[in-house]
Amino acid sequence: MACRPESDVEKDFPILSTVFEDGRRLVYLDSAATTQKPKSVIERITHFYESENANVSRGAHKLGAIATSEYAKARETVARFIGAKPEELIFTSGTTESINAIAYGWGEENVHPSDEIVVLVSEHHSNFIPWQQLARKCGADFKIVDVKPDGTVDLDVFRKAVTSRTKIVAFAHVTNTFGVIHPVREMIEIARSKGAVTVIDGAQSIPHISTDVKEIGMDFLAFSGHKMLGPMGIGGLYISKRRVNEMRPFFTGGGMIDNVEDNFTVFAHPPEEYEAGTPNVAGAVGLATAIEYLEKLGMVCILDSDRTLLEYAYKKLDKIEGLTLYGTRDFEKRIGVLSFNIKGVHPHDVATILDAHGVAIRSGHHCAQPLMKHLGIFYTSRASFYVYNKKEDIDILVDAIKDVKERFS
Amino acid sequence: MACRPESDVEKDFPILSTVFEDGRRLVYLDSAATTQKPKSVIERITHFYESENANVSRGAHKLGAIATSEYAKARETVARFIGAKPEELIFTSGTTESINAIAYGWGEENVHPSDEIVVLVSEHHSNFIPWQQLARKCGADFKIVDVKPDGTVDLDVFRKAVTSRTKIVAFAHVTNTFGVIHPVREMIEIARSKGAVTVIDGAQSIPHISTDVKEIGMDFLAFSGHKMLGPMGIGGLYISKRRVNEMRPFFTGGGMIDNVEDNFTVFAHPPEEYEAGTPNVAGAVGLATAIEYLEKLGMVCILDSDRTLLEYAYKKLDKIEGLTLYGTRDFEKRIGVLSFNIKGVHPHDVATILDAHGVAIRSGHHCAQPLMKHLGIFYTSRASFYVYNKKEDIDILVDAIKDVKERFS
Amino acid sequence: MDPSELYAEVIIDHQKNPRNYGELENKDKEVKLTNSSCGDEIFLQVKFDGDRIQDIAFYGRGCAISTASASIMTELVKGISKEKAEELYEKFVEMARTGKAPSSELKDARVFQGVSKYPLRVKCATLAWHALEKVIE
Amino acid sequence: MDPSELYAEVIIDHQKNPRNYGELENKDKEVKLTNSSCGDEIFLQVKFDGDRIQDIAFYGRGCAISTASASIMTELVKGISKEKAEELYEKFVEMARTGKAPSSELKDARVFQGVSKYPLRVKCATLAWHALEKVIE
Numbered sequence A, B: 001m002a003c004r005p006e007s008d009v010e011k012d013f014p015i016l017s018t019v020f021e022d023g024r025r026l027v028y029l030d031s032a033a034t035t036q037k038p039k040s041v042i043e044r045i046t047h048f049y050e051s052e053n054a055n056v057s058r059g060a061h062k063l064g065a066i067a068t069s070e071y072a073k074a075r076e077t078v079a080r081f082i083g084a085k086p087e088e089l090i091f092t093s094g095t096t097e098s099i100n101a102i103a104y105g106w107g108e109e110n111v112h113p114s115d116e117i118v119v120l121v122s123e124h125h126s127n128f129i130p131w132q133q134l135a136r137k138c139g140a141d142f143k144i145v146d147v148k149p150d151g152t153v154d155l156d157v158f159r160k161a162v163t164s165r166t167k168i169v170a171f172a173h174v175t176n177t178f179g180v181i182h183p184v185r186e187m188i189e190i191a192r193s194k195g196a197v198t199v200i201d202g203a204q205s206i207p208h209i210s211t212d213v214k215e216i217g218m219d220f221l222a223f224s225g226h227k228m229l230g231p232m233g234i235g236g237l238y239i240s241k242r243r244v245n246e247m248r249p250f251f252t253g254g255g256m257i258d259n260v261e262d263n264f265t266v267f268a269h270p271p272e273e274y275e276a277g278t279p280n281v282a283g284a285v286g287l288a289t290a291i292e293y294l295e296k297l298g299m300v301c302i303l304d305s306d307r308t309l310l311e312y313a314y315k316k317l318d319k320i321e322g323l324t325l326y327g328t329r330d331f332e333k334r335i336g337v338l339s340f341n342i343k344g345v346h347p348h349d350v351a352t353i354l355d356a357h358g359v360a361i362r363s364g365h366h367c368a369q370p371l372m373k374h375l376g377i378f379y380t381s382r383a384s385f386y387v388y389n390k391k392e393d394i395d396i397l398v399d400a401i402k403d404v405k406e407r408f409s
Numbered sequence C, D: 001m002d003p004s005e006l007y008a009e010v011i012i013d014h015q016k017n018p019r020n021y022g023e024l025e026n027k028d029k030e031v032k033l034t035n036s037s038c039g040d041e042i043f044l045q046v047k048f049d050g051d052r053i054q055d056i057a058f059y060g061r062g063c064a065i066s067t068a069s070a071s072i073m074t075e076l077v078k079g080i081s082k083e084k085a086e087e088l089y090e091k092f093v094e095m096a097r098t099g100k101a102p103s104s105e106l107k108d109a110r111v112f113q114g115v116s117k118y119p120l121r122v123k124c125a126t127l128a129w130h131a132l133e134k135v136i137e
């Protein structure tokens, strides 16, 4: 399949035509935090509110029927995108809620004192704190597996960490700090061989890497719509069939019951069982539209573009002295995330000066304090790429980095 | 203040110009389920995604600064609307999440065996099941207070039900089934006199009744954006200052920490402490825009219009034989919700035939099975009004109801 | 949409005077099905004569659509073989879901062809048929 | 926006050679403040002579903005009365938040007038001043 030229993709994103007061254009390199939205997604939301808006199910009117069927179609689209069945896909507000839902809904039911919960030191706080807190509450051991200085996992170290006492292994398929792709298949194989349940944080992987949950064999997968061109306030949680009976609904309320008696409630079947309250229908249909857009671009093209830009950036940045680039140099194990530090310059100053150049990056601990502490750094600056970025963006980034160096030299 | 003529308001809502294939126009009478959105709200969301979209806080770039400040402004608007301080207002995905957050975050920390949790039998499942489940988990008593056949509470019965063992009293300010307004001040006074914490389900009250949390004196208040002209996937949770220190964060993850160590986490201060993960910024600014729209209409005008339509409907419907109208006839204690049954006709048939007339109503148990069972009915049909409805809508509703009767006579 | 399309006279008639309503004196089997979207329920009882449905009856709580559909269904399948009933079941469900022109074998049950336009009511029309499928399986 | 507006030479200079950096030999009081949005911290030590700030020093971890601001602040308030320092504190915070033309009393600290255009960096510029307010209160 031929990939679309990068300059062509950019045009689909209204915000990317932003020009600031000083005449500089916006160079958006903060997609690992949140992505911009194509026209089609924005218009889909507008269309929903202008022509289809209603609460789902149980309503016997036409708008209700439309909203219900659009919501069902959205679930099919999102489920298909990750290789799941529709009833295995729960809509949540995002990765953080998805992971908490597993920690409460599966974790509290199944984790006992002296069990172990294993995470990587490189996890995002959203895939770290919920497990840390669950372990404390259940009296389980919370085991943090180190990663190598280049951000990759040492499979031998990981293998030793997972034991027959391990109940849950939770890790990100792709890290948000350095964009490192972990060997998810091998790691899940190791976890499963010890009987542990696997929770995959897909916040950074689902937007960039074609994923088939059945083939990979995970038990749970969490992801966010806003990191894959979709709206804010919507996300997904895949619960494999083999785990769904070991859970209890985490949120209770309207829309998830069969029958409510005074002292007990009979819950409905999944997915409804795990979606209490009025769902975010506009969010779900917006996310489905985002997925259709991604599929049209082609997930292979997206990862290709990531790597082309990353290699291009490395080539240019390698020539600049005093720059530390984080993460493995095996670009096959990377998505389009570039983490760096400039000697003697605080990352917050880097970000501010880049911003003055129109370049939007992020600096800080990236919600990954354990990794930062492990590596003995406090922060990094992070530029992250997505479908709408092009080589010219990298050129502007590199020039801006040079400007930072000059100012502080 | 002069109220805007009803026909004028309708024009602000694009979906209300819907005309079906058969030439009938949409008569939307299902606002208690979810409300339609004015142009200004839809446009605000579009504007956010086209010009302001970024993740909040920590970002040092211009878009991040805009998104952060718009999010903060939205919090101020929503907080002001209910008389709270910004730091007392947590954004959630809606009423259901808000109530669950209290049940887990406050309830699990403070409810002990032999404590009591008191609710009304008329509660929506979202304000019933979470307490039922909490009581089971904590070994507390779950006490359900009956209401009168007209849906109102008997204060003497309520007073007797609340004892010194009562830890939590949870009830809706306004019921979604019959639109009955409970005497919230008196009930809170009774609960507080026994030392109980009060949780108010404001899903139906906040959209219709000007509310000041300080004046009313509740501890917690939950509400949904989508029921007050705002987007789906956003809602509010008011946590009074005096309770915030008795809670622990319910969701953990990014954005709500001060410091993460291997085995413990120091959480940030409210409101951030209770908002883990990327917030729904587009939802929050959309909700703030909805509130600005409501304030321009005037909350007094909204409740006035509710009652005008309700009285008008009652006058017409009272003349039709075989109709049961639910709820007190003291219209001062009602919002624009009309629940009814037609003798010998199943409510689902009523809704379908009304739908064929273009009239969107809801029928079923309205997520209030305990009330339905208590009253010995299975379902009702429910027409619910909001700012965009007019007398002509009631005329069409009444004609459609007459048609139902004829068909089944 | 004209409500008369769905609420045809024959439906109103069956709703008011449901055929085969009540309990059998000596049933071989009974199933209960609930319509999860509204909580309505149907109890279906049959008496077999070898492979043939000798007698059939239903009772329960339901709307006009589900009551009339149950009534018409029992008329259709009383006296026929399980195999034939299974065939009708498949034809009915297909028609109710898609709105496609039904086989003439469905007789009066063809009145539900229009229900496909009311997606949330399809379950009402098919509930009794699903119960039938369960009771003969 | 021209980065030179915020990263003026005087700021870069103070960042590279912060004045009054380190610890006092005999401090009367020390406060530590953390910038919650990034985790950076400042330790501020003072030695009083009655109502006067006789000596002052700081150390910690921070960006150019916060380091330079701390450095300039210590130069400004060393030797003046608590009351006067409090006054400067209020003027500085007002200027940093609003971007309004500052009192000439702020001297070199006026270089932070432009920080109001970078709302997320205002905290960096004011951190040392907040520490000052705390240490003299």
Ligand SMILES: Cc1ncc(COP(=O)(O)O)c(C=O)c1O
Binding pocket: A254, A276, A277, A278, A279, B032, B033, B094, B095, B096, B097, B124, B126, B127, B172, B174, B175, B176, B201, B203, B204, B224, B367
């Ligand atoms: C009284 C009441 N409480 C709670 C809810 C639940 O609100 P949501 O579905 O927006 O979470 C509703 C609406 O369905 C309601 O009417």
Ligand SMILES: Cc1ncc(COP(=O)(O)O)c(C=O)c1O
Binding pocket: A032, A033, A094, A095, A096, A097, A124, A126, A127, A172, A174, A175, A176, A201, A203, A204, A224, A367, B254, B276, B277, B278, B279
């Ligand atoms: C790896 C990873 N996990 C989890 C999250 C949390 O996602 P969200 O904030 O959308 O809940 C993020 C993004 O911030 C992330 O990058």
